[in-house]
Amino acid sequence: MPRSPRYRPEHAQAGLDAQFPEIETWQNQFPGYEIVVDDPEFTSVCPKTGLPDFGSLTIRYMPNKLCLELKSLKEYLQSYRNLGIFQENIVNRVLDDVVRWTRPVWAEVKGEFRPRGGISTVVTARWPRPKSGKRK
Numbered sequence: 574m575p576r577s578p579r580y581r582p583e584h585a586q587a588g589l590d591a592q593f594p595e596i597e598t599w600q601n602q603f604p605g606y607e608i609v610v611d612d613p614e615f616t617s618v619c620p621k622t623g624l625p626d627f628g629s630l631t632i633r634y635m636p637n638k639l640c641l642e643l644k645s646l647k648e649y650l651q652s653y654r655n656l657g658i659f660q661e662n663i664v665n666r667v668l669d670d671v672v673r674w675t676r677p678v679w680a681e682v683k684g685e686f687r688p689r690g691g692i693s694t695v696v697t698a699r700w701p702r703p704k705s706g707k708r709k
């Protein structure tokens with residue numbers, strides 16, 4: 574007897590259409606340097622089980638004309654706290670939003686999620702994205 578899939582398309586897409594607060598920016602004054610922002614207490618919720626996910630989120634980028642304003646970034650990241658969204662989608666959504674608000678020279682978002690059921694996850698996404706890795 575075939576088993577029905579445990580994860581359905583609505584699980585995979587959960588959280589991707591959520592509305593997040595604006596990430597404010599400020600004018601960069603210097604060229605050619607790197608900024609690293611670390612959120613060691615990042616939390617979200619598994620869209621299938623409703624269980625909490627805990628991890629560390631690191632944003633690295635080289636600003637072009639704009640830098641992330643940290644208080645609004647903190648508020649943005651805290652809006653994931655009760656959102657059902659897969660860890661992989663978190664990292665990619667945060668990268669997309671950082672790029673949308675700052676238009677950096679380059680950017681990287683890394684999520685290191687604590688073990689649940691004995692398995693931990695590390696997800697890294699970079700911009701510019703590879704040509705073959707475009708989302709449909």
